[in-house]
Amino acid sequence: MSLGDDWFTEISEDAGSAFSLRVREKLHEERTPFQTIAIYDTQGFGRLMVIDGCTMLSSRENFLYHEMMAHPALFTHPAPRRVAIIGGGDCGTLREVLKHPEVEVATQIDIDERVTRLAEQYFPELTASNRDPRARLLFDDGIQWVRQAGPGGLDLIIVDSTDPVGPAEGLFSGAFYADCLRALGPGGLLVQQSESPLYHLPILREMHAAMRAAGFADTKTLFFPQTIYPSGWWSATLARQGAAIDGFRAQAAEVRGFETRYYNADIHRAALAAPEFFRRALQQTGNG
Amino acid sequence: MSLGDDWFTEISEDAGSAFSLRVREKLHEERTPFQTIAIYDTQGFGRLMVIDGCTMLSSRENFLYHEMMAHPALFTHPAPRRVAIIGGGDCGTLREVLKHPEVEVATQIDIDERVTRLAEQYFPELTASNRDPRARLLFDDGIQWVRQAGPGGLDLIIVDSTDPVGPAEGLFSGAFYADCLRALGPGGLLVQQSESPLYHLPILREMHAAMRAAGFADTKTLFFPQTIYPSGWWSATLARQGAAIDGFRAQAAEVRGFETRYYNADIHRAALAAPEFFRRALQQTGNG
Numbered sequence: 001m002s003l004g005d006d007w008f009t010e011i012s013e014d015a016g017s018a019f020s021l022r023v024r025e026k027l028h029e030e031r032t033p034f035q036t037i038a039i040y041d042t043q044g045f046g047r048l049m050v051i052d053g054c055t056m057l058s059s060r061e062n063f064l065y066h067e068m069m070a071h072p073a074l075f076t077h078p079a080p081r082r083v084a085i086i087g088g089g090d091c092g093t094l095r096e097v098l099k100h101p102e103v104e105v106a107t108q109i110d111i112d113e114r115v116t117r118l119a120e121q122y123f124p125e126l127t128a129s130n131r132d133p134r135a136r137l138l139f140d141d142g143i144q145w146v147r148q149a150g151p152g153g154l155d156l157i158i159v160d161s162t163d164p165v166g167p168a169e170g171l172f173s174g175a176f177y178a179d180c181l182r183a184l185g186p187g188g189l190l191v192q193q194s195e196s197p198l199y200h201l202p203i204l205r206e207m208h209a210a211m212r213a214a215g216f217a218d219t220k221t222l223f224f225p226q227t228i229y230p231s232g233w234w235s236a237t238l239a240r241q242g243a244a245i246d247g248f249r250a251q252a253a254e255v256r257g258f259e260t261r262y263y264n265a266d267i268h269r270a271a272l273a274a275p276e277f278f279r280r281a282l283q284q285t286g287n288g
Numbered sequence: 289m290s291l292g293d294d295w296f297t298e299i300s301e302d303a304g305s306a307f308s309l310r311v312r313e314k315l316h317e318e319r320t321p322f323q324t325i326a327i328y329d330t331q332g333f334g335r336l337m338v339i340d341g342c343t344m345l346s347s348r349e350n351f352l353y354h355e356m357m358a359h360p361a362l363f364t365h366p367a368p369r370r371v372a373i374i375g376g377g378d379c380g381t382l383r384e385v386l387k388h389p390e391v392e393v394a395t396q397i398d399i400d401e402r403v404t405r406l407a408e409q410y411f412p413e414l415t416a417s418n419r420d421p422r423a424r425l426l427f428d429d430g431i432q433w434v435r436q437a438g439p440g441g442l443d444l445i446i447v448d449s450t451d452p453v454g455p456a457e458g459l460f461s462g463a464f465y466a467d468c469l470r471a472l473g474p475g476g477l478l479v480q481q482s483e484s485p486l487y488h489l490p491i492l493r494e495m496h497a498a499m500r501a502a503g504f505a506d507t508k509t510l511f512f513p514q515t516i517y518p519s520g521w522w523s524a525t526l527a528r529q530g531a532a533i534d535g536f537r538a539q540a541a542e543v544r545g546f547e548t549r550y551y552n553a554d555i556h557r558a559a560l561a562a563p564e565f566f567r568r569a570l571q572q573t574g575n576g
Contacts, residue, residue: 002291002293002295002297003291003297003299003306007306009291009306009308011291014332015332016310016330016331016332016333017307017308017309017310017332017333017515018291018295018297018306018307018308018309018310019305019306019307019308020291020305020306020307021304021305021306022304022305042304043304044302044303044304044305045303045305061486197513198515223513225485225486225511225513225519225520227486227519227520227521231513231515231520232515232519232520232521233513233515233520233521260564261563261564261565262563262564262565263564264561264563264567266560266561267561267562267563267564269557269558269561270557270558270559270560270561271558272554272558273552273554273555273557274554274555275549275550275552275555276548276549276550276551276552276555277549277550279552
């Protein structure tokens with residue numbers, strides 16, 4: 001069975017797999033100084049944003065990714081007041097972060113302002129919190145921003161980026177992790193999207209090793225479904241300054257005063273469970 | 289970007305999505321009295337079995353599904369001695385079941401002998417335990433087999449079937465669940481593949497309701513990744529006769545004397561965590 005012209009398809013070359021969504025209409029396409037952004041109206045997933053040919057988010061299921069990029073890290077930190085989001089231009093992660101009343105400042109640094117402008121237009125539900133007085137939107141190089149940040153001034157850094165090729169490559173480097181560590185206060189957390197456990201195990205191993213080599217005291221991966229990303233199974237990796245990632249504010253997570261669709265305290269615990277093959281792979285590199 | 293002729297594609301019509309694997313060669317195709325079975329050699333997923341156009345299993349990642357269809361239920365029962373597998377003709381679930389030394393008899397009842405013969409030929413690693421003296425392979429109608437089974441003679445029934453259309457439809461009915469309940473001993477368990485949490489929530493709700501209406505004391509869904517199935521996110525639903533699904537033999541699961549690639553005690557606990565939207569959906573039907 002082959003797909004007609006009315007489908008958007010992302011091919012994962014190395015895996016030899018592809019994921020497709022049936023498209024009603026291409027609503028927008030532009031080449032920015034950084035990347036090519038396209039917006040589609042799909043049959044079953046609402047709107048779809050594509051950057052450089054890779055699916056970024058859909059209306060239907062971005063809640064899986066955005067909730068898991070925000071809430072586990074925020075409920076792990078005892079008092080997350082100062083948050084930075086590197087990338088995240090669609091503002092979906094920012095929206096989740098701002099649901100936490102403890103947050104005093106959330107600074108989002110995305111290199112490409114057009115991602116945010118298109119999100120405002122095509123995914124207004126994600127940008128609904130952008131006028132929150134605690135939100136700061138910067139359009140700048142996130143790597144440089146972290147390098148120049150004052151020491152110990154952040155409680156949480158969320159790296160919500162594209163894949164580790166092209167503009168985002170530097171976000172998966174030891175130098176960047178060392179800058180993050182310096183910018184974080186005691187017990188501060190870094191959480192970074194870390195690709196598919198099935199397709200990208202070597203990337204995940206390298207991330208754990210590089211985060212620990214940079215001086216983070218502990219690292220742990222969160223696993224969750226992300227249906228439009230390659231393999232449908234995704235991850236985010238936590239790294240903590242000077243302390244173990246051990247427990248979280250479970251009571252606060254259970255009675256949280258805001259709506260979620262995927263996250264809850266049970267899901268938080270569950271996301272930290274490492275599959276047997278993953279556990280073995282990390283033990284082999286001494287990061288188990 | 290469109291896919292050439294060298295791809296196998298499964299379209300999920302209602303969701304408007306599709307998953308594809310790049311194919312090196314079609315190794316086999318036949319029409320049995322029950323269905324059409326095809327075997328492909330893929331670029332990145334090893335061999336692929338397709339039934340009536342739906343992906344059934346690949347060499348690369350069938351461990352996710354087969355382990356989760358077997359081990360959580362087996363470690364939940366205090367002494368699983370007598371097991372029946374309805375469907376499961378590829379024998380991957382049977383292989384996992386036979387890893388448990390407590391199992392005295394494992395009877396697999398698949399309506400289509402050709403699935404097993406092709407698995408022997410193209411997925412020999414899955415059929416490696418078929419000569420275990422505890423294994424009984426029957427090629428018959430599983431619905432009828434359960435209806436005629438003696439009362440209370442089974443500890444565990446695993447329903448490892450295709451989607452609830454065509455030959456498998458009767459496996460998702462109240463009448464079948466009532467027969468299963470009768471065939472199970474005290475505290476006995478039924479576990480059934482229950483489709484995608486994202487795509488098939490109504491089916492899952494109906495299953496919980498039908499299992500409870502049939503007289504099962506408790507029901508719980510297990511969530512796990514299954515990358516070649518629609519949405520990449522899959523589930524299996526447990527139902528228990530006369531007892532709550534509450535805890536499992538965690539110590540035995542931790543020190544299990546056999547190899548797994550996905551399952552471990554942490555994954556067992558994690559798989560039982562219900563996403564917030566799922567919890568709400570089940571509460572609405574009074575099965576939360």
